[in-house]
Amino acid sequence: MRVVSLVPSLTEAVAVSLPGVLVGATDWCTHPAGLDVTRVGGTKNPKVDRIAALAPDLVIANEEENRAPDLDALRAAGLEVLVTGIRDLPQAFRELARVLSACGGTGRPRWLDEAEAAWSSPPVPPGRTTAVVPIWRRPWMVLGRDTFAGDVLARLGVDHLYTRHAERYPRVPLEELRAAAPDVVVLPDEPYRFTADDGPEAFPGLPCALVSGRHLTWYGPSLARAPRVLGEALRAARR
Template sequence: MKVVSLVPSITEALFDLGLTENEVIGRTKFCIHPYEKIKKVEIIGGTKNINIEKIKSLQPDLIIANKEENVKDQVEALMEDFKVMVTHVETVEDNYYLVKNLGNIFHQEEKAKAYNLKIYEVLNQTKINSPIKAAYLIWKNPYMTIGSDTFIHHILTETGFENSFKDKTRYPEITVEDLAETDIIMLSSEPFPFKEKHIDELKAFYPEKKIMIVDGEAFSWYGTHIAKCGEYFKELISEINSRP
């Protein structure tokens, strides 16, 4: 089966489940894992600006898209000519069924099962000692965070954090003043590439708060990625548990 993936984390999952560049024939420029394999796959644009004509030239049997990451009009245009699977992953349970369904579609049921078991193992392996309110920032100018109907929120919750903005939905804009009641401020490495200088900027407002860069892929990449983040989450939670 020839597949075009419009979703970086799903591209990674397809290769993790055993597909090769002979089957995954198209990807976005943001599909970066696994590097040695994806670099041989045709780039069909970005997640928000796909090249429909290039996809048509590839003649895939299946296109995999995502409700949140891709543009509705572009996906619907592809549906006129191709079979398109539109995914929507908000919870850990949603992710379980995504991986399971991909395993069924590509006859890799055992690999899918193993990844799902590993994901639950990773999420259950370490918990924070006591509830900690965390603000997870994904953007700057304006600052943006995550609400309760996002995958990131559910990963935060599974690892023991309380989302400071759980009463919000989607990706609300916030101000520095809105961070006053949170215990920890997490600056995601993506989609905005937060750096150490951005920690310093927030420290000017909140010198006593724990402010840290976190791996955006670990918190936001659904599919198989979390199965590979065990050590990362262990180290992160250990650092937070040992904070003064």
């Protein structure tokens, strides 16, 4: 089986579970460390000719991470493309199992069982916490409705304030975000790399939680540690 992955979290899931199956991955596929496969461009601009030259049996993609025209071009080149759709944790577990099976897996990897167990009873503090969750600045964009990251936070007792917005990733003026007065501002380090020096200064007087984007938005082996890693970051911000 020869597989090309266009999704960083799926790259990690396949590489860890089925060593040797991956022959190509995007430039943004950083895990597992030291992954030695052909790089095929970005998630939004994959090099179709390079992928086709690898003669993969399957290309794995995601409806949100990858653009439909690129996936159509891969199909036009005669390649089979499996497109995942992941909006919440249960769907993530189902899709991960589907991807691994399609890539030749014959059983469930241990990490997938550990991840499901970790999320069966995640640590949730008493009471609910409100949040805004910027994912970009210049312009400011936040989590809106129907997102995987929003579902992850909700299961940790955090309700982000734009969960019923008409858009999934709305642009919201900074002044409006400040005026919303959330209990905490959650600042992930991807897709925009918020740091202690770039993010909290925009929200004076509000607690800010710098969190791992990999544990907030990736669906793969990182899910097993995500409840603990995210929970610790959120608790630290509220102290």
